[in-house]
Amino acid sequence: MNQTVEQVNQVIQQRYKAGFYTDIESDRVRAGLDEEIIAMISAKKEEPTWMLEWRLKAFHHWQTMREPNWAHLKVPAIDLQKIHYYAAPKQKNRPKSLDEVDPKLLETFDKLGVPLHERARLAGVAVDAVFDSVSVGTTFQKELKEAGVIFCSFSEAVKDHPELVREYLGSVVPYSDNYFAALNSAVFSDGSFVYIPANTRCPMELSTYFRINARDTGQFERTLIIAEPGAEVSYLEGCTAPMRDENQLHAAVVELVARKKAKIKYSTVQNWYPGDENGKGGIYNFVTKRGDCREDDARISWTQVETGSAITWKYPSCILRGDRSAGEFYSVALTHNHQQADTGTKMIHLGKDTTSKIISKGISAGKSNNSYRGLVRIAKRAANARNYTQCDSLLIGKTCGAHTFPYIESANPTAKVEHEATTSRIGEDQLFYCRTRGLDEEDAVAMIVDGFCKEVFKELPMEFAVEAKALLEISLEGAVG
Amino acid sequence: MSALIDSLATEARLPADDHAEVRRRAHKALLKHGFPDLKTEAWKYTSLRVLEKRAFSDQRPGLSSLPELPFAATVLHFDNGILDATDLNLPAGVSLQPQTDEKLAAVDHGDRAGAFGWLNLARFEQAWQLRIEGQQEQPLVLAISTAEDFHGDVHPRLAIELAAGATAQIIEVHEDRGEGLVNIVQDIALERGANLHHLVSRHSAQSAWIQRSEAKVARDADYRFHALDRGGRLTRHDLAVTLTESGAQAEIDGTVLVNDRQHVDFHTAIEHEVGHTNSRESFRILADGSGVGVFNGRIHIHRGADDSHSDLNTANLLLSESARINAKPELEIYAEEVTASHGATIGQLDDQALFYLRTRGIPADQASALLKQGFAAAPFENIESESIRNWLIGELGQLL
Numbered sequence: 001m002n003q004t005v006e007q008v009n010q011v012i013q014q015r016y017k018a019g020f021y022t023d024i025e026s027d028r029v030r031a032g033l034d035e036e037i038i039a040m041i042s043a044k045k046e047e048p049t050w051m052l053e054w055r056l057k058a059f060h061h062w063q064t065m066r067e068p069n070w071a072h073l074k075v076p077a078i079d080l081q082k083i084h085y086y087a088a089p090k091q092k093n094r095p096k097s098l099d100e101v102d103p104k105l106l107e108t109f110d111k112l113g114v115p116l117h118e119r120a121r122l123a124g125v126a127v128d129a130v131f132d133s134v135s136v137g138t139t140f141q142k143e144l145k146e147a148g149v150i151f152c153s154f155s156e157a158v159k160d161h162p163e164l165v166r167e168y169l170g171s172v173v174p175y176s177d178n179y180f181a182a183l184n185s186a187v188f189s190d191g192s193f194v195y196i197p198a199n200t201r202c203p204m205e206l207s208t209y210f211r212i213n214a215r216d217t218g219q220f221e222r223t224l225i226i227a228e229p230g231a232e233v234s235y236l237e238g239c240t241a242p243m244r245d246e247n248q249l250h251a252a253v254v255e256l257v258a259r260k261k262a263k264i265k266y267s268t269v270q271n272w273y274p275g276d277e278n279g280k281g282g283i284y285n286f287v288t289k290r291g292d293c294r295e296d297d298a299r300i301s302w303t304q305v306e307t308g309s310a311i312t313w314k315y316p317s318c319i320l321r322g323d324r325s326a327g328e329f330y331s332v333a334l335t336h337n338h339q340q341a342d343t344g345t346k347m348i349h350l351g352k353d354t355t356s357k358i359i360s361k362g363i364s365a366g367k368s369n370n371s372y373r374g375l376v377r378i379a380k381r382a383a384n385a386r387n388y389t390q391c392d393s394l395l396i397g398k399t400c401g402a403h404t405f406p407y408i409e410s411a412n413p414t415a416k417v418e419h420e421a422t423t424s425r426i427g428e429d430q431l432f433y434c435r436t437r438g439l440d441e442e443d444a445v446a447m448i449v450d451g452f453c454k455e456v457f458k459e460l461p462m463e464f465a466v467e468a469k470a471l472l473e474i475s476l477e478g479a480v481g
Numbered sequence: 482m483s484a485l486i487d488s489l490a491t492e493a494r495l496p497a498d499d500h501a502e503v504r505r506r507a508h509k510a511l512l513k514h515g516f517p518d519l520k521t522e523a524w525k526y527t528s529l530r531v532l533e534k535r536a537f538s539d540q541r542p543g544l545s546s547l548p549e550l551p552f553a554a555t556v557l558h559f560d561n562g563i564l565d566a567t568d569l570n571l572p573a574g575v576s577l578q579p580q581t582d583e584k585l586a587a588v589d590h591g592d593r594a595g596a597f598g599w600l601n602l603a604r605f606e607q608a609w610q611l612r613i614e615g616q617q618e619q620p621l622v623l624a625i626s627t628a629e630d631f632h633g634d635v636h637p638r639l640a641i642e643l644a645a646g647a648t649a650q651i652i653e654v655h656e657d658r659g660e661g662l663v664n665i666v667q668d669i670a671l672e673r674g675a676n677l678h679h680l681v682s683r684h685s686a687q688s689a690w691i692q693r694s695e696a697k698v699a700r701d702a703d704y705r706f707h708a709l710d711r712g713g714r715l716t717r718h719d720l721a722v723t724l725t726e727s728g729a730q731a732e733i734d735g736t737v738l739v740n741d742r743q744h745v746d747f748h749t750a751i752e753h754e755v756g757h758t759n760s761r762e763s764f765r766i767l768a769d770g771s772g773v774g775v776f777n778g779r780i781h782i783h784r785g786a787d788d789s790h791s792d793l794n795t796a797n798l799l800l801s802e803s804a805r806i807n808a809k810p811e812l813e814i815y816a817e818e819v820t821a822s823h824g825a826t827i828g829q830l831d832d833q834a835l836f837y838l839r840t841r842g843i844p845a846d847q848a849s850a851l852l853k854q855g856f857a858a859a860p861f862e863n864i865e866s867e868s869i870r871n872w873l874i875g876e877l878g879q880l881l
Contacts, residue, residue, distance in 0.1 A: 070522060072813075378827075380802070393812075393814070395814065395816075395817055395819070397817065398784075398785070398787070398816065398817045399784070400815075401784075401813070401814060401815040402812075402814045403811070403812060403813045403814065404810075404811060404812040404813075404823070405809070405811050406809065406810060406811075406825065407807070407809050408806075408807065408808040408809065408825055408827060409805070409806075409807045409808075410797075410799055410805065410806050410807075410827040411799075411804075411805045412799070412802070413799040413800060413801055413802055413804065413829050414829060415799070415827070415828075416826070416827070416828040416829075417825070417826060417827040417828070418824075418825070418826045418828075419808075419810070419823075419824065419825040419826070420822070420823070420824045420825075421810070421812060421822060421823050421824075422820070422821070422822040423812055423814045423819065423820070423821040423822070424819070424820050424821075425817055425818055425819070
């Protein structure tokens with residue numbers, strides 16, 4: 001078995017493939033966080049006054065808050081005054097189409113496997129690419145427009161669809177929600193905006209790719225997805241950053257609104273730079289993601305594959321407000337070296353006959369710590385609510401940690417809540433069995449871990465399932481397929 | 482929280498005796514940390530509001546009654562929380578002595594979450610040390626009871642030591658009729674190969690009943706715990722079992738019944754400090770009326786405690802529209818070659834089972850009582866002594 005652990009370690013130590021840096025001139029505001037900076041960001045984005053007012057309200061509220069410390073994480077002090085809250089690649093004029101986008105940027109996204117230009121058509125996925133603080137291009141805008149779908153950067157949405165942004169911004173994650181959401185509300189720079197009109201099935205998968213490039217910056221994007229009654233959309237999100245010795249902060253907010261019978265599927269492959277094998281550098285990832293099944297029969301599904309970031313603090317949640325609404329959470333979280341992850345979900349059952357399902361798979365290796373933290377709350381009026389939770393952890397090596405902290409709160413006597421969790425290592429008997437069938441140890445481990453994650457992978461859209469699998473290959477080949 | 486400090490922990494109320502220094506230290510720690518509130522993670526489901534509103538009196542209440550037990554036992558009666566140690570007739574191998582200052586001076590109850598431990602150390606009147614050697618055939622009963630006019634606060638402190646190879650059964654019977662605060666701290670130590678069956682049967686009326694039991698289990702020793710909590714206005718029991726040497730083993734089983742205006746919070750923690758240790762836990766709450774039941778069960782397998790195995794299961798029944806149950810099973814694992822698992826459910830009586838019983842001519846209320854009894858009794862099925870098992874199940878039957 002030792003041999004396997006060694007093999008695993010060897011492969012895990014493969015370099016982070018997205019760790020390159022693009023040398024591009026960037027325009028950034030001075031470091032620091034104050035009202036002036038916020039006004040500068042707002043001015044750069046040519047925002048209306050109401051938007052600036054909202055940002056300032058958030059900032060003032062944030063000043064009264066303290067950093068949360070309840071998670072199972074050791075977070076070094078983050079000096080928020082040293083961060084540049086806005087950095088954008090310099091562009092003479094705002095590009096009207098992808099052809100006008102700086103080729104260096106296109107090349108960057110190409111290298112990351114996110115083709116933005118015409119051949120992207122072959123992939124059939126509409127992409128919004130966010131580079132540091134701004135969106136550099138969104139593909140397939142025309143095709144989407146024909147279907148009535150709005151898919152654009154957040155800044156464009158503020159300009160072109162202010163009524164929608166005003167109505168929904170902060171309606172799921174108010175700026176007062178938590179420390180990092182308040183910070184994001186004050187300084188967010190860009191992100192994606194999606195609006196699916198009633199009874200429309202989005203004709204293609206939508207995708208946003210986030211890239212942190214500039215030094216000493218943070219990324220604070222905001223995503224808002226609105227699905228009108230009967231609408232359906234599948235949205236994919238990916239992220240990477242260069243390898244650096246210092247830590248960078250990423251504090252995003254994602255809000256989903258699903259109205260009557262609407263369906264939103266949100267998938268993430270998170271591959272921020274995790275730091276080196278000594279725990280130096282890496283992204284601090286503090287993200288607030290929440291979906292609101294606002295009306296009856298709405299459905300929101302979160303799928304995440306978390307392999308990157310030095311620290312992950314992330315709980316994609318569902319508020320099941322409408323009767324018969326449903327929430328799902330599928331997660332694979334892999335930590336290695338000195339990575340720390342405290343991630344899970346919250347399912348808040350408010351409506352009658354609401355259902356939720358949580359499948360969480362944690363894999364810890366190296367000196368990392370991986371925690372599942374989840375809340376299932378059944379409110380008094382949530383008659384016949386139903387939850388099923390399964391969280392399994394796999395330990396590889398003697399120096400890592402795997403933890404499970406589920407909170408189960410029920411106030412309705414007709415509700416049923418079930419939770420099960422297991423923690424184990426790969427069984428000798430399983431390995432032995434595979435080897436008797438002629439598999440070598442490496443393939444056997446790969447097969448077992450692939451099986452361990454299968455329930456989650458099968459929830460990913462095809463395009464992402466391939467990427468997720470490839471990512472785990474990089475991180476855990478020899479142990480993971 | 483200052484109301485609680487004023488009513489319970491002002492310096493003026495500290496008993497004056499030989500332990501003055503120990504008390505002063507505890508009092509200082511308590512003032513420093515304060516009492517927990519809903520923001521304190523370990524107390525997030527249990528509010529101390531009931532206590533804050535209460536005025537405590539120092540007047541001695543009348544004699545509390547001794548429970549009647551259907552089995553032969555040696556009984557130590559803590560009348561209103563105070564043990565009269567004169568004329569005790571202890572069996573051979575059992576000795577009772579006051580705890581030494583030296584031992585008390587080393588006590589550490591941690592931060593705010595352990596505030597009641599500090600309060601106990603600041604205000605205890607008696608701190609006993611019970612040592613048990615050899616095979617004790619007869620159970621030892623610690624009866625802690627309060628009288629109807631009990632409006633004070635009492636802080637029993639007891640260390641229980643089982644010598645190497647000793648076997649004993651300690652049954653705590655807690656009967657409350659008063660309206661004060663009973664705040665118990667127990668340190669339990671099982672030396673090598675010792676075997677302790679520790680059982681708590683509790684019924685609290687209006688008093689807040691707070692108990693902290695810490696057990697350390699050495700090589701090849703076996704600690705078994707059973708609890709039957711029949712509800713109380715505000716009950717909180719923290720049970721921490723540490724498996725300190727290989728071969729140590731712990732089993733925890735419990736049932737909690739809560740009804741109108743009752744709140745019972747059980748926090749258990751099993752620490753696997755070294756490898757080759759095993760634990761198992763099964764806990765059930767039945768919440769009816771406007772009762773609130775809280776269960777937090779933590780399993781912590783430390784770094785290097787390889788080849789440890791642990792399983793925790795909590796099944797809960799929510800029986801009325803105003804009742805609430807909060808469950809939090811936790812796993813914290815740092816070792817390899819372990820198996821650790823937990824399962825938790827919150828639900829209601831099975832309609833099909835009810836229907837089946839009714840087709841057999843059993844009226845609905847009786848049918849549901851039968852199912853509840855069966856559900857609540859399950860954690861006691863593994864008690865070897867038939868008389869004790871039947872006694873607990875009988876107590877259940879009276880309530881359900």
